[in-house]
Amino acid sequence: MGQKNSRSSKFHEKRRVKNFERNETKKGNNELIKITGKGDYYTATSANLGSELLDKFSQKFVGDPKNRLASNAISGNDMTKVLLNRSITIDNIHVFSEKIELEGKATNQRSSGRCWLFAATNVLRLIVMKKYKLKDFELSQSYLFFYDKLEKSNFFLENMIELSDLEIDSRLIQYLVHEPVTDGGQWDMVVNLLEKYGVVPKSVYTESFNSSNSSKLNWLVIAKLQEFAYKLRELHSAGNSIVMLRTVKAKMMEEIYRILAISLGEPPKEFDWSFLDKDGKFREYKGLTAKKFYQDFVNYEAKETLSLVNDPRNEYFKLYTVEYLGNVQGGLPIRYVNIPINEMKNLAIQALRSGKPVWFGADVGKHSNSELGILDNRIYDYELGFNTKFHMTKAQRLQYGQSSMTHAMVFTGVHLEDGEPIRWRVENSWGEDLGEKGYFVMNDDWFSDWVYQIVLEKKDVPKEYVAILDQKPNVLSAWDPMGSLAI
Numbered sequence: 001m002g003q004k005n006s007r008s009s010k011f012h013e014k015r016r017v018k019n020f021e022r023n024e025t026k027k028g029n030n031e032l033i034k035i036t037g038k039g040d041y042y043t044a045t046s047a048n049l050g051s052e053l054l055d056k057f058s059q060k061f062v063g064d065p066k067n068r069l070a071s072n073a074i075s076g077n078d079m080t081k082v083l084l085n086r087s088i089t090i091d092n093i094h095v096f097s098e099k100i101e102l103e104g105k106a107t108n109q110r111s112s113g114r115c116w117l118f119a120a121t122n123v124l125r126l127i128v129m130k131k132y133k134l135k136d137f138e139l140s141q142s143y144l145f146f147y148d149k150l151e152k153s154n155f156f157l158e159n160m161i162e163l164s165d166l167e168i169d170s171r172l173i174q175y176l177v178h179e180p181v182t183d184g185g186q187w188d189m190v191v192n193l194l195e196k197y198g199v200v201p202k203s204v205y206t207e208s209f210n211s212s213n214s215s216k217l218n219w220l221v222i223a224k225l226q227e228f229a230y231k232l233r234e235l236h237s238a239g240n241s242i243v244m245l246r247t248v249k250a251k252m253m254e255e256i257y258r259i260l261a262i263s264l265g266e267p268p269k270e271f272d273w274s275f276l277d278k279d280g281k282f283r284e285y286k287g288l289t290a291k292k293f294y295q296d297f298v299n300y301e302a303k304e305t306l307s308l309v310n311d312p313r314n315e316y317f318k319l320y321t322v323e324y325l326g327n328v329q330g331g332l333p334i335r336y337v338n339i340p341i342n343e344m345k346n347l348a349i350q351a352l353r354s355g356k357p358v359w360f361g362a363d364v365g366k367h368s369n370s371e372l373g374i375l376d377n378r379i380y381d382y383e384l385g386f387n388t389k390f391h392m393t394k395a396q397r398l399q400y401g402q403s404s405m406t407h408a409m410v411f412t413g414v415h416l417e418d419g420e421p422i423r424w425r426v427e428n429s430w431g432e433d434l435g436e437k438g439y440f441v442m443n444d445d446w447f448s449d450w451v452y453q454i455v456l457e458k459k460d461v462p463k464e465y466v467a468i469l470d471q472k473p474n475v476l477s478a479w480d481p482m483g484s485l486a487i
Helices: 051-063 065-074 079-083 086-091 115-131 141-162 171-178 187-197 215-237 242-264 290-298 341-353 382-386 394-399 444-450 463-470
Strands: 010-017 020-027 030-037 040-044 271-276 282-288 305-309 319-322 336-338 358-362 407-417 420-427 439-443 451-457 474-476
Touching: 051 065, 065 079, 065 382, 079 382, 115 141, 115 187, 115 290, 115 358, 115 407, 141 171, 141 187, 141 215, 141 242, 187 290, 187 305, 215 242, 282 290, 305 463, 336 463, 341 358, 341 407, 341 444, 341 451, 420 444, 439 444, 444 451
Parallel strands: 305 336, 319 474
Antiparallel strands: 010 020, 020 030, 030 040, 271 282, 305 451, 319 336, 358 407, 358 451, 407 420, 420 439
């Protein structure tokens, strides 16, 4: 709307806003707005949808035969099946100019939100496979899952103690108690788990029903944590000391541990690992612990990695964190170095060329076909079916809740033409039945729009980026979309 002239009860303004020409007239309390776009004229005199306006909508809809055809096709079917762009499925071939030589079989997180742990262990397992000449190998995602659930529960209850003075209906408390613990996570949470608890082979701590189907376990743990939060706040209100509150919290955590151990099985404190390598040679190692296995057999310096994000809402080359986000008390905080998307691509390409897979986070549900394993903005022809396009920028999608990081996967290859990326090879954790035996292909434009985070070793990142970690971080709100967890 134009600014009202205080000296006159009338004003007229004509201006063009993208595809629309607005003619605005104000007279007293009445307002007439005519919006012209591709020959369409509408007059709005009320905030309500009047019958005259609805009749115009209907007349225009029925008057276009394409709308009737689209309705017949889409109303009775899955729209993604109808709108699938066949030519795009042909374009996205699994041929890549740069591809890491060693790959394992696609893993399967099943009905759980553990993608971030699967992506992390898919990166780490290649080190073990190469070192010990293994055809295939998996690290135990369930082992890390157990301790993540345990640590997140403690992290939440400690936050409840810290924030006991806040009103229960404050936005922060309501946000935190809504879902205290989920399956999802962030890379720095992986680092915290590896550094504190190590990791074990999957053969030593296997999947359970509740690790592969986590909804009931999540409900139980969340319900108990919400109950515990109430009790801790009541104890604080009654004037009990923080020592008393933490003593009570320890008893609460014993109950959480019991629930997890019954549901998932108690993690091993010591184990033996034996296997046949590619040459058929039997090898065995006895009396191992999870930390020793991580330090000596995996031998990966997780704490010497760097999380790089592309968040165009905020200033680049700055450090960011999210308040009250984490898993291990006293562990590494969630930290991001914000960089432009093209710089992110260049660094990922360099890592792949050196033979290293790249953990990344993206909004996987947007413009993707999981059955075909294709991530491409053109995969569905919404313009053909609905005569509509999408106009928001990446920053705007974050600002208006349309997008956030939802899933973590691994880059294992990229196809370059004249030095520019065209498509990317993606290792997912949804089993071998999707894509090309579990591997997906990502169009480069999709990378620009929907990839938010990559993780690299510090030695593979420019020193000036690593130095950004020494900055005082800019703190984002607990509910900021950059605090979303990959599931």
